[in-house]
Amino acid sequence: MTTVPHDQTRGDSTAFFRDLQPAPLSRNEVASLCTKAARGAGMSWGMAEEAGFAAAWLVSHGVDGPGYLSAHLEQADGMAWSELCPTPTPGKWRNADGRTLCPIILGATICDHADLPQGAAAGRRIEFGPVGMPILLVPFLAYLAQARGLAIALSWPGGMARIGAGGTELSAAAALLGCKTLDLTLDAEPAAPGRPSAAPIPNAHTAAETIAILNAFAMRTTVPASEASRAGAGSALGDND
Amino acid sequence: MTLIQHETSDDTARFRRPPSEVMRLARMGSFHPSRLSFLRVMLRRLRDEGWTFDRPVWEVDDKGVGHGVYRAKGPERTYSLVAFAHDLPPEMRSDRVIATAWDATFALFDGDPTAEDIARLGRNVPYQEAGRITPSELTLARANRSVRLFDHVVAALSSGRQPDAAEIEAVGYLMRTTAVYGSGKFGACDRADIAERPELSAPFQVEMLTVWLIRAFTVDIVEHIAAARGGKRAAKLDPAMRRTLGVGNSTGLGMAPFLVRHPILLNNWMIAREEALARVRAQAGSRPEAVAGLRQALGHALANAEVWHSEHPVQKRKLHDLRHDLGLISARLDDWDLGAVRPWDALWRWGDRTLTCEGQEALLSLMLEPHGDLVDDLAECMGADEAARFRLDGAMPVGKLREILENEYDWALAIDFDTPENVARFWYVSEEKLEPRLGERATEDGATLEQPLCIARLMSELYTTVRNHDAGAPVAELLLSHPEHRFSVRRAQIARDHPFAEVRDNLIAADMLPIDLLRCKLAFFGASQFDPRSDRWVRINLFAGAPFPEEIASEIEA
Structure with a gap:
């Protein structure tokens, strides 16, 4: 990393992260880094923003979102949209080829369909089939639960997690959903509008190795400098006047 | 509700400038600090x-x-x-x-x-x-x-x-x-x-x-x-x-994309400023102290224009325009008919006919200056909760999205992106410094890694897709078959009720000047002495002339 005079407000501060122990990142750092990493791993810019949203939401709820996202991106790297996206039909949203769904794409698409007949409304059940890194789905479902007054249950062979409007069950859900893949079914029921938990939770800690993986993905969105661009970006003069 | 508003029967809406007039780089690149900075x-x-x-x-x-x-x-x-x-x-x-x-x-x-x-x-x-x-x-x-x-x-x-x-x-x-x-x-x-x-x-x-x-x-x-x-x-x-x-x-350049990346924030800054101008213009009459305040502000502006130097050819021309226009305003104030109906509007209309963009935007700042009681509350509307508008409206019919594009992005759809000079540049992030830069598409590598900052072209591409899609289908379905448009759809849905969200110019055109974006943002900060050292970076001064901590309590005007 080199810097030159008149180096101005950087987009990213996580590239400089060197701590030996896992440390808390700000939500802005998480959202910014994870958006770029997701884009670098092949998501569209708009979907990459959803990845940034999800990771930042998890961090602010005490869960290492960047860690889960980096693991997911390593797994999904280079896969085509058709291999990752759901095909929403009433009651069934499986991938057309029976593949494992991307939790970011699935979560964003669930939110997009909230007011549509195939969507996750009260009294409906939807089978997703296998979903990768299912903890990354939680921020989207928590949003939906709060915005639409729903209690959402995710179940899989041998287990179940609840995502309420308040997000209070999150730590229990996180322990269950923080795994590589689950064969998920969603059930939505009406619920009283929830309140976000009153006590602020300290941001989750993220390890330098995780940040290095995400930075490597993010660097795929950057362009090696040319002499022409260097000359134009700032002053080539010293700063001694 | 202030005293002045009680005296004014007219709604301010008809004194507001439309986004098509305000949201142009040439105008935004002529903004001056104001009391809403x-x-x-x-x-x-x-x-x-x-x-x-x-x-x-x-x-x-x-x-x-x-x-x-x-x-x-x-x-x-x-x-x-x-x-x-x-x-x-x-x-x-x-x-x-x-x-x-x-x-x-x-x-x-x-x-x-x-x-x-x-x-x-x-x-x-x-x-x-x-x-x-x-x-x-x-x-x-x-x-x-x-x-x-x-x-x-x-x-x-x-x-x-x-x-x-x-x-x-x-x-x-x-x-x-x-x-x-x-x-x-x-x-x-x-x-x-x-x-x-x-x-x-x-x-x-x-x-x-x-x-x-x-x-x-x-x-x-x-x-x-x-x-x-x-x-x-x-x-x-x-x-x-x-x-x-x-x-x-x-x-x-690092600062330039900020305004493009924060459409709701930009909208709120612009609306506050435009509403402030409209409130001043809408006044039925003029108070002597406001007129005196305008003259005093003009005196400061004239002095500031004298000490404001730049070696950059674009800025030299703009400074020339500014000094000339401030002279015209000064002369105009001598003939200003304060007894006419809505004298502030008359002054504005005169400036609109007579002055360059530099002078018009300087006049705006001058007209706000003596009207703190009328406009200062607008500062409270300049923040934005951007997260609240992150979710898309997936149920919106594609036909409605098309309508938004035709109404809010007509300026973008009018640009021919098959013409080389209209796609001459590309925004990218440099590997070396992780900061935004502007490349020349014809001669530099890296255009495949273009950042989504040329909103005009993105909307133009979305429009092509939307036109060929079932108008009755929901946006959620469009995005399953066209995930590449998710960024633009989110943005268009924001623009629907944020008319000042977009810079209505082609940000990859050959003749686009990034310093215009910098000037706009820095004027909102309150920076003075804007001095471009190239078309991509500037020096400015913050707080020159302002009180120091131990002086502020005794300030009459802040």
């Missing part, structure tokens, strides 16, 4: 709420190395700038690779820092990017001396003399910041966690407070070094001369 908003609050300031810590040696704490106490909370002063050899001033390569480094602490806090900051802040801060810190910043002026001032004061006024005027600041990081960078507090505080709800208030307290530090450190050198005969800076000093800042 963020540094003015902050200074008014500090004065009105009776904030107090002190310097509880000052441990600086004779070489000027050490640290100090500048404390700002408000009705509810305290903020402290922790300043670290370094001894930087001249050869290191142009080399930022090595840590502590700045004359001074700073963090704005949320509250009163303990000795442990200061020690922790001392292990991180001087190293800037190589260090980390915590949610107890709101900003991280650094500054370098203007060596020429700093040395001159130290030499003069240490021998008991005041510095040469011409030298002060030529530079305008003792130090310039080279970065002021906020919003969670390097582990600092997230904006969302403090946005609800009344004193921080307007945009960039922690950054403005940081720079304003840095300004006080720059004077203290120069006087400290002069006193160490000159002993008893050393002088302090004359308060009138001191007041003309600001804090310099050099800003490059």
Whole structure:
């Protein structure tokens, strides 16, 4: 990393992260880094923003979102949209080829369909089939639960997690959903509008190795400098006047 | 509801300029600071709420190395700038690779820092990017001396003399910041966690407070070094001369995409400014004190235009326009018929017919100046909760999306992106510095990694898709078959009810000037002496002429 005079407000501060122990990142750092990493791993810019949203939401709820996202991106790297996206039909949203769904794409698409007949409304059940890194789905479902007054249950062979409007069950859900893949079914029921938990939770800690993986993905969105661009970006003069 | 609004029966809507007129680069690149600029908003609050300031810590040696704490106490909370002063050899001033390569480094602490806090900051802040801060810190910043002026001032004061006024005027600041990081960078507090505080709800208030307290530090450190050198005969800076000093800042392309990346924020800044103009224009009559205030503001503007210099050809032409237009305004005020119906509107309409963009936008700032009671409350509408509009409306029919594009993006759909000069550039992030740059598509590599900043072209591409799609289908379905448009769909849905969200120009055109984006943003900050050094980076001055902490309580106008 080199810097030159008149180096101005950087987009990213996580590239400089060197701590030996896992440390808390700000939500802005998480959202910014994870958006770029997701884009670098092949998501569209708009979907990459959803990845940034999800990771930042998890961090602010005490869960290492960047860690889960980096693991997911390593797994999904280079896969085509058709291999990752759901095909929403009433009651069934499986991938057309029976593949494992991307939790970011699935979560964003669930939110997009909230007011549509195939969507996750009260009294409906939807089978997703296998979903990768299912903890990354939680921020989207928590949003939906709060915005639409729903209690959402995710179940899989041998287990179940609840995502309420308040997000209070999150730590229990996180322990269950923080795994590589689950064969998920969603059930939505009406619920009283929830309140976000009153006590602020300290941001989750993220390890330098995780940040290095995400930075490597993010660097795929950057362009090696040319002499022409260097000359134009700032002053080539010293700063001694 | 203010007194003036009671006197005005007209709705302000018909005095508002349409986005098609305002949201053009040529106009935005002619903006001037106004009383709605963020540094003015902050200074008014500090004065009105009776904030107090002190310097509880000052441990600086004779070489000027050490640290100090500048404390700002408000009705509810305290903020402290922790300043670290370094001894930087001249050869290191142009080399930022090595840590502590700045004359001074700073963090704005949320509250009163303990000795442990200061020690922790001392292990991180001087190293800037190589260090980390915590949610107890709101900003991280650094500054370098203007060596020429700093040395001159130290030499003069240490021998008991005041510095040469011409030298002060030529530079305008003792130090310039080279970065002021906020919003969670390097582990600092997230904006969302403090946005609800009344004193921080307007945009960039922690950054403005940081720079304003840095300004006080720059004077203290120069006087400290002069006193160490000159002993008893050393002088302090004359308060009138001191007041003309600001804090310099050099800003490059890195800042340009901000306005494009924050459409709701941009919309709110612009609407506040346009509504302010409309309120002034809509007044039925004129009050003598407002007319006197306008004349006084014009006097300041004329003086400012005289000391405002630039070597850049574009800015030289604009400065010429400005000086000429200010002369025309001055002459016009002599013939201004104050008895006519809506005299402020008549003045505006005259300017609209007569002046260049430079003069028109200067007139806007001048007209707002004596109308604080009418417009200052609009500062409260300039923040934005962007997260609240993150979710898409997936149920919106594609036909409705098409309608939004045809209504809100007609300017974009009119651009022919098959013409080379209309796609001449591309925005990208450099691997080397991780910051935005602008490339030439025909001659430079990297266009496949283009950043989504040319909104016009993205909307044009979305329109092509939308036109060939079932108008009755929901947007959610369109996005399953066209995930590449998710970014643009989100944006178009925002633009539907944020008419000032978009810069209505082609940001990759061959003749696009990035400094126009910088000028707009910096005018909202309140920066003066905008001085482009190329079409991509500028030097500015912040807080020149503004009160110092111990002066603010006695200010009549802030």
